[in-house]
Amino acid sequence: MSSDRVPMEITKGVNGLDKVVLREVRGSSAEVYLYGAHVTSWKNDHGEELLFVSSKVAGENGFRLVAGMAYYTDLTVLSFNTLKCQSKVSPVNKGGFLEVLIVYISAISHLAFIVYTSSCLQKGCFMFLEDTYFIVTLFIVHLYVDGQSVSCIWHGLPGCSPVKARSDNPVEANFKPPKAIRGGIPICFPQFSNLGSLEQHGFARNRFWSIDTDPPPFSTTSSNKAFVDLILKPSEEDMKSWPHSYEFRLRVTLGPGGDLMLTSRIRNTNTDGKPFTFTFAYHTYFSVSDISLPSDLVPLEKLVFSEVRVEGLETIDYLDNLLNRERFTEQGDAITFESEVNILFPGVLCYVPCVSFIYQYVSNSLCSYMKKVDKIYVSTPTKIAILDHEKKRTFVLRKDGLPDAVVWNPWDKKAKAMVDFGDDEYKHMLCVEAAAVEKPITLKPGEEWKGRQELSAVPSSYCSGQLDPQRVLQGS
Numbered sequence: 001m002s003s004d005r006v007p008m009e010i011t012k013g014v015n016g017l018d019k020v021v022l023r024e025v026r027g028s029s030a031e032v033y034l035y036g037a038h039v040t041s042w043k044n045d046h047g048e049e050l051l052f053v054s055s056k057v058a059g060e061n062g063f064r065l066v067a068g069m070a071y072y073t074d075l076t077v078l079s080f081n082t083l084k085c086q087s088k089v090s091p092v093n094k095g096g097f098l099e100v101l102i103v104y105i106s107a108i109s110h111l112a113f114i115v116y117t118s119s120c121l122q123k124g125c126f127m128f129l130e131d132t133y134f135i136v137t138l139f140i141v142h143l144y145v146d147g148q149s150v151s152c153i154w155h156g157l158p159g160c161s162p163v164k165a166r167s168d169n170p171v172e173a174n175f176k177p178p179k180a181i182r183g184g185i186p187i188c189f190p191q192f193s194n195l196g197s198l199e200q201h202g203f204a205r206n207r208f209w210s211i212d213t214d215p216p217p218f219s220t221t222s223s224n225k226a227f228v229d230l231i232l233k234p235s236e237e238d239m240k241s242w243p244h245s246y247e248f249r250l251r252v253t254l255g256p257g258g259d260l261m262l263t264s265r266i267r268n269t270n271t272d273g274k275p276f277t278f279t280f281a282y283h284t285y286f287s288v289s290d291i292s293l294p295s296d297l298v299p300l301e302k303l304v305f306s307e308v309r310v311e312g313l314e315t316i317d318y319l320d321n322l323l324n325r326e327r328f329t330e331q332g333d334a335i336t337f338e339s340e341v342n343i344l345f346p347g348v349l350c351y352v353p354c355v356s357f358i359y360q361y362v363s364n365s366l367c368s369y370m371k372k373v374d375k376i377y378v379s380t381p382t383k384i385a386i387l388d389h390e391k392k393r394t395f396v397l398r399k400d401g402l403p404d405a406v407v408w409n410p411w412d413k414k415a416k417a418m419v420d421f422g423d424d425e426y427k428h429m430l431c432v433e434a435a436a437v438e439k440p441i442t443l444k445p446g447e448e449w450k451g452r453q454e455l456s457a458v459p460s461s462y463c464s465g466q467l468d469p470q471r472v473l474q475g476s
């Protein structure tokens with residue numbers, strides 16, 4: 001091990017599982033579970049989480065924002081004190097904070113309702129309107145809960161949008177080995193998806209890895225960087241389903257600027273002279289602002305596109321997982337995700353609840369198929385950008401040894417069917433996965449394969465129509 005390396009911290013995570021915490025001097029950090037060699041957290045120097053992990057993994061209280069978009073309003077009716085008096089704090093929430101959606105029906109009356117909150121607050125004095133659509137003004141309030149009292153911070157996020165109020169029970173931690181962790185960066189090896197006889201995405205993501213204290217030297221230096229080396233070797237059990245001997249070494253490095261690098265080295269150590277073949281992916285769940293929201297008010301006749309877009313895959317061939325992996329070519333535009341509220345109403349119609357309801361209902365039933373994405377882009381450029389308008393952030397993914405890239409979001413219906421995933425969590429994640437899928441990799445005994453994924457999160461001042469995609473992709 002290099003002597004000038006930044007020390008790492010080994011601690012316990014969910015369900016008492018060991019995790020390694022990497023910290024970088026300017027404040028960014030990353031967490032890697034030995035279970036699955038799974039990166040579950042990557043934070044920038046402001047402490048903002050950049051990866052999505054399902055709330056069902058962490059067992060946090062569940063709350064979900066339902067819909068909303070930027071729009072002017074002024075709200076003076078509610079006071080923080082009202083909220084303070086009415087809050088009933090459950091001990092479950094001691095020391096935590098909750099986010100509450102306030103709905104203000106401006107066209108009808110100057111009343112406010114909390115329509116979406118965690119269950120402990122439902123027991124309070126708030127009026128809870130479940131499964132009801134409104135055209136409303138939105139306010140986000142953070143309730144900081146400290147044993148007895150609740151203090152509120154208005155986040156001043158006025159919005160106007162059709163909103164569906166929904167209750168949601170606090171989410172229980174339901175993650176436990178041998179299940180894979182939903183979110184972060186699972187490693188798919190030796191099989192991507194169901195492309196073979198093994199379990200979905202292979203077994204590496206749900207095996208216990210070890211810390212590799214003496215890895216063979218790397219060609220690039222990791223000195224002055226925080227990193228950890230992990231290793232996976234086959235168990236007798238694994239040999240039954242995949243009868244090959246290998247050493248899978250993973251180095252997770254946090255660079256001085258907060259960049260996150262994953263380098264995999266897989267060596268065939270078969271002594272029977274036999275080669276083996278595998279497919280692979282870094283199944284990265286990026287945390288994004290609401291992917292289902294439109295970026296601006298637009299006229300009725302125009303479709304609205306979401307604020308999250310992927311650039312670098314235009315004109316690239318892809319295999320569509322939703323259509324039996326049939327091959328298509330991506331059209332010239334960046335990949336966008338259609339809005340749940342894909343048609344908006346002009347002027348005063350915004351304030352008529354029944355019109356809102358009908359539009360929301362119709363647009364949801366017509367468009368949900370179009371929103372799902374599950375595509376394997378083949379032979380892509382080495383650099384892909386994920387732009388997040390709302391967060392003013394661009395993720396840049398660079399890859400090496402991994403010709404393909406998978407883009408996946410389950411969208412609403414599949415999300416509901418996934419037990420380890422909240423119903424609305426699809427809105428806040430997008431998987432873009434550096435992968436080797438179309439042409440499986442074959443290693444003869446003694447041969448080694450290397451596949452690297454490097455992620456950076458850079459501030460972007462994107463505002464509609466002003467982004468030059470080429471600059472994002474070509475810039476350093």
Ligand SMILES: O=P(O)(O)OC[C@H]1O[C@@H](O)[C@H](O)[C@@H](O)[C@@H]1O
Pocket residue numbers: 193200201283321374375406408433
């Ligand atoms: O639920 P899993 O096994 O983690 O897989 C999630 C998704 O992973 C993606 O990589 C695949 O393209 C999807 O088809 C799959 O549904």
